[in-house]
Amino acid sequence: MTTSPATRGRSTRLPRDARRAQLLVAAQEVFVRSGYHSAAMDDIADQAGVSKPVLYQHFPSKLELYLALLDQHTEAMVSAVRQALASTTDNKQRVAATMAAYFEFVDRKGEPFRLVFESDLTNEAAVREKVDAVTARCAEAVAEVIREDTALPEDEANLLGVALTGMAQVTARYWMTTRGSIPRDAASRLIGQLSWRGLGGFPKTDGARADGATRDPASTLGEQPA
Structure with missing residues (x-):
């Protein structure tokens, strides 16, 4: 029997940082697709191919997950x-x-x-x-x-x-x-x-230019350097 990507993902152990990054990618897909209010942690866990407890280990709440994104x-x-x-x-x-x-x-x-x-x-x-x-x-x-x-x-x-x-x-x-x-x-x-x-029409400030010359107070941002 062929397993789904989500099912295969549940058996894969990842380093903590890699798992967090994976969860953020999954959460982004769900939030963009559904909006915050319609998105559910179950949906995000399924998208990431992890169990809900794994998701909550990294992000204790949906709001915290959204803020991280x-x-x-x-x-x-x-x-x-x-x-x-x-x-x-x-x-x-x-x-x-x-x-x-x-x-x-x-x-x-x-x-x-x-x-x-x-x-x-x-x-x-x-x-x-x-x-x-x-x-x-x-x-x-x-x-x-x-x-x-x-x-x-x-x-x-x-x-x-x-x-x-x-x-x-x-x-x-x-x-x-x-x-x-x-x-x-x-x-x-x-x-x-x-x-x-x-x-580009706003005047440049007085002062020395990078080439050592003195700026004309009437010159503008649009003026190209000499």
């Missing part, structure tokens, strides 16, 4: 934005890279963005805190770069950071609903161009 994917989102900002010193390319990071995130296998940006559990304080934090941290990372390169006050730089990351998030999620009409790279470039047309 949020931690994993919110950190990944923040890391992607920071890597994009650090990938170049050319501000136009920084904007393009940041937009691309959001579009890549919503296009990831398993649709983790649905847990981060489309959660059906935002009335839970612990979930709301993590969801709000990822938006704030990404916006702060962008604002930090804006402050470094412009003469804008901190509150204005922060507002621009929120605007840019908000645009990236909303447009990337919209793109997913029309996936196939515009290739991902083309879509992110289009939004990057729109963002840069606005941000």
Whole structure:
């Protein structure tokens, strides 16, 4: 008699970290497919091919399991934005890279963005805190770069950071609903161009450039280095 993948999985012993990772993958599939409220620990155990006691050994509750997934994917989102900002010193390319990071995130296998940006559990304080934090941290990372390169006050730089990351998030999620009409790279470039047309006009701050020359206070972020 042929056994199912789930049945075969129950007889496999894994190191604790590997088992935890397996359970998170299974839980993500169930949460994305069913939403938090409709998902059951039985469903997640079956998806992972383990018994419910094994699942509870690693995650004592469904909420704790969901929060672990949020931690994993919110950190990944923040890391992607920071890597994009650090990938170049050319501000136009920084904007393009940041937009691309959001579009890549919503296009990831398993649709983790649905847990981060489309959660059906935002009335839970612990979930709301993590969801709000990822938006704030990404916006702060962008604002930090804006402050470094412009003469804008901190509150204005922060507002621009929120605007840019908000645009990236909303447009990337919209793109997913029309996936196939515009290739991902083309879509992110289009939004990057729109963002840069606005941000590129802000004045650079006074001070020494990397090549030792003095910046013109009237120069803008859109000006290419000499």
